Amino acid sequence: MSCKKSGESCILPEQGLAGTIPNMANRTGQLQTQMQEWLQLHACRQSSAMQKLCNETLELEDGEMLTSPEQLQFLAFLATSISAKNAIEVGVYTGASALAIAEILPEGGTVVACDLTDQYATYALPAWKYGNVEDKVQLSIGPAIETLQMLIDEGKENAFDFMYIDADKTNSKNYYELGLQLIREGGIIAIDNMFYGGQVADTSINDPNTVATRELAAFLLTDKRVDYSLIPIGDGLAVTRIRF
Numbered sequence: 598m599s600c601k602k603s604g605e606s607c608i609l610p611e612q613g614l615a616g617t618i619p620n621m622a623n624r625t626g627q628l629q630t631q632m633q634e635w636l637q638l639h640a641c642r643q644s645s646a647m648q649k650l651c652n653e654t655l656e657l658e659d660g661e662m663l664t665s666p667e668q669l670q671f672l673a674f675l676a677t678s679i680s681a682k683n684a685i686e687v688g689v690y691t692g693a694s695a696l697a698i699a700e701i702l703p704e705g706g707t708v709v710a711c712d713l714t715d716q717y718a719t720y721a722l723p724a725w726k727y728g729n730v731e732d733k734v735q736l737s738i739g740p741a742i743e744t745l746q747m748l749i750d751e752g753k754e755n756a757f758d759f760m761y762i763d764a765d766k767t768n769s770k771n772y773y774e775l776g777l778q779l780i781r782e783g784g785i786i787a788i789d790n791m792f793y794g795g796q797v798a799d800t801s802i803n804d805p806n807t808v809a810t811r812e813l814a815a816f817l818l819t820d821k822r823v824d825y826s827l828i829p830i831g832d833g834l835a836v837t838r839i840r841f
């Protein structure tokens with residue numbers, strides 16, 4: 598999650614004022630602008646539904662919360678590579694990442710899309726309909742910890758193949774732990790904003806989001822339950838695959 602402009606602060610629903618994030622989530626911050634533009638023009642496949650939704654989202658004041666096009670494509674690639682049928686997303690916003698995942702799910706596949714608020718559903722629902730995936734997305738409104746726990750309580754352990762975590766950063770590790778119960782062996786959990794705008798590498802910055810992300814990175818590095826790689830795409834994407 599990031600804010601509209603470099604250095605601006607943003608408000609996360611559960612946390613009040615969050616720290617400032619010097620980079621943006623809707624682009625790969627490590628790339629210079631020219632290269633970023635080239636990448637998005639020459640290496641990103643987008644459906645017309647995705648193009649329309651991304652354009653609409655970028656018009657919003659907080660449009661930079663949008664996952665970058667190259668990362669949306671990579672998430673779809675990851676989910677396809679494990680023949681995902683059932684997925685979970687934590688942090689829906691205007692629905693782009695749910696759309697990217699739903700687009701590759703087979704007939705009968707579902708993505709449970711969790712968000713605290715339905716404030717952006719007026720963007721997400723028409724986009725899912727236009728993309729012909731409305732039957733594949735199940736929007737679940739409420740604190741994601743409760744939604745994920747509810748899935749576990751319903752007996753859905755190991756029932757999912759793929760999970761994308763992109764919500765309040767101080768809870769990313771909680772979502773990951775709940776995800777480990779819900780995702781099958783060989784399934785993938787991907788976590789966004791692992792660079793937190795580059796702040797993880799700056800030891801003088803110690804706001805709760807940065808510290809939580811730094812601690813999560815240290816934890817993932819040694820977590821023997823998963824194979825792991827941190828990909829420098831977007832704002833840093835942790836990719837974990839649950840070991841057999």
Ligand SMILES: C[S@@+](CC[C@H](N)C(=O)[O-])C[C@H]1O[C@@H](n2cnc3c(N)ncnc32)[C@H](O)[C@@H]1O
Nearest residue numbers: 598662663664688690694712713740741764765
């Ligand atoms: C960065 S945006 C998600 C962007 C989205 N993945 C995309 O690709 O466009 C983060 C979202 O997390 C949601 N969120 C924040 N705290 C949450 C919580 N405790 N439970 C569920 N969702 C939460 C926010 O409402 C917001 O829509």
